Amino acid sequence: MSNSNDASTRDLTQGRPIVQILLFSIPLVAGTLFQQVYSFADSVVVGRLISDAALGAVGTTYSLNFLTLGFVQGACIGFSIPASQAFGAKDHAEFRRYVYNGAWMCVILSVVFTITFTLLARPMLQLISTPDDLMDMAWQYITVIFLGIPSAVLYNHSAALLRAVGDSRHPFYFLVISCAINVCFDVFFIVVCHMGVVGSALGNIIGQVLSAGLNCWWAFTRIPIFRESLSPALRADMRWSGRHVRRLAVVGLPMGFEYSVSAIGAVLMQNSINLLGTAAVTAQTAGEKIRQLFTLPMESVGMAMATYAGQNLGAKRLDRIKQGLVSGTVIQAVYCVVCFVVIRLFNRPLVGSVLGDADPRITDDAALYLTLISCFFIIHGTLMIFRNTLQGMGYSTHAIISGVGELAGRALGAWLAIVGYGYLAICYSNPLAWAFALAYCMVMVTVMIRRKMREFTALH
Numbered sequence: 001m002s003n004s005n006d007a008s009t010r011d012l013t014q015g016r017p018i019v020q021i022l023l024f025s026i027p028l029v030a031g032t033l034f035q036q037v038y039s040f041a042d043s044v045v046v047g048r049l050i051s052d053a054a055l056g057a058v059g060t061t062y063s064l065n066f067l068t069l070g071f072v073q074g075a076c077i078g079f080s081i082p083a084s085q086a087f088g089a090k091d092h093a094e095f096r097r098y099v100y101n102g103a104w105m106c107v108i109l110s111v112v113f114t115i116t117f118t119l120l121a122r123p124m125l126q127l128i129s130t131p132d133d134l135m136d137m138a139w140q141y142i143t144v145i146f147l148g149i150p151s152a153v154l155y156n157h158s159a160a161l162l163r164a165v166g167d168s169r170h171p172f173y174f175l176v177i178s179c180a181i182n183v184c185f186d187v188f189f190i191v192v193c194h195m196g197v198v199g200s201a202l203g204n205i206i207g208q209v210l211s212a213g214l215n216c217w218w219a220f221t222r223i224p225i226f227r228e229s230l231s232p233a234l235r236a237d238m239r240w241s242g243r244h245v246r247r248l249a250v251v252g253l254p255m256g257f258e259y260s261v262s263a264i265g266a267v268l269m270q271n272s273i274n275l276l277g278t279a280a281v282t283a284q285t286a287g288e289k290i291r292q293l294f295t296l297p298m299e300s301v302g303m304a305m306a307t308y309a310g311q312n313l314g315a316k317r318l319d320r321i322k323q324g325l326v327s328g329t330v331i332q333a334v335y336c337v338v339c340f341v342v343i344r345l346f347n348r349p350l351v352g353s354v355l356g357d358a359d360p361r362i363t364d365d366a367a368l369y370l371t372l373i374s375c376f377f378i379i380h381g382t383l384m385i386f387r388n389t390l391q392g393m394g395y396s397t398h399a400i401i402s403g404v405g406e407l408a409g410r411a412l413g414a415w416l417a418i419v420g421y422g423y424l425a426i427c428y429s430n431p432l433a434w435a436f437a438l439a440y441c442m443v444m445v446t447v448m449i450r451r452k453m454r455e456f457t458a459l460h
Helices: 017-050 052-060 062-088 092-119 121-127 132-147 149-164 169-192 197-222 224-230 232-238 242-275 278-314 318-355 360-374 377-392 396-459
Strands: none
Touching: 017 052, 017 169, 017 197, 017 278, 017 318, 052 062, 052 132, 052 197, 052 278, 052 318, 062 092, 062 121, 062 132, 062 149, 062 242, 062 278, 062 377, 092 121, 092 132, 092 149, 092 224, 092 232, 092 242, 121 132, 132 149, 132 197, 132 278, 149 169, 149 197, 149 278, 169 197, 197 224, 242 278, 242 396, 278 318, 278 360, 278 377, 278 396, 318 360, 318 377, 318 396, 360 396, 377 396
16 A cells, blocks of 8 residues: 555555545544644634634634635645656656755745735735724734745645655644644743734744644655655755746646635625624634634545545546545535534534623624534535545646636625625625535536546557
């Protein structure tokens, strides 16, 4: 099951697809859940130990965070896809060139994004109509997050490369360590140093730096395909290569843009929420935090599908990609049923754990948001399977178009909220976005698999 004679890597071109996807997904899901438990705990610390307004301030920055760091995450995953395909084809020389040229791309991305978005932080908050009583705290929080963009780039790229060779376990182990330390720093900065929301942001950055460092240490000291690249005879692989950079840009940058295009819809939706007032902001922030706790594991299964599709495309196993689509959708459907039942039974206690003794109207609105959106989780789960399959096959440009579908869905929800449907329209914005994007991705996956089948047949 391993590749490169290393037990921590996983060859996804062999074995039953549903078993391989599940085994590869489990550490990703566990890592996501653990990370969200931390995020959930952080929200509790901010909401309980600072104020409801502080929680609202952090929440109102979510769309901007998604816009910028979402691009970083998408691009870094995209930079790992050519490496995944080279690994599946067992071409170690190409793998090494993609690893190092991806690192050069990440350096450029870090510099440009850190400078640009740090300078634009306050104007962007004003653009989305951040309430005046939340503006200062929101600006302080997002500025620190933007200054930490290099740590986010390093973490996402190092974790994506480990997943590209089938190692999803060690990024999870290192995430557990970093999140535990992250929580300690959160409490220290907020409770002891009285740094408010800035302390929460600093704890986040410290955790990312630690996790990224551990990912790099493991890759270059324990995994042969990475370790061999440090050989003096192979140092030329570290040099800038125009051919490899172009390929990385073609695959990676559209994935980043896809996240950002989707985020523009989130910005529009956040603007509508902000116009509804601080109570609506706080209620939606609480509901959205809990929603992420349930749906981010679906995105982890999607990331597994990207690696699975990439390796199998490199091995020219289109039959396994089609089998993986079915297996991945079944996994998501079972998980969505469990989520729906849990939320129906425990939505108010979950909301109460975030908001505490908040205004009952805010609690009611947060519970309404969570209940309604849980009815549509299956759309989100299926979208993650089909979109990540497209990305794993290298068709990142189509992911941008699916992002336009998400933008349209969220824009529609934002418009409905403004014209009179209010908070209820906000509750349906994400499901509308998921549905528009899924329709496009299902069509394009079918078209691209047929195209690849014709290409492979012609080669033989």
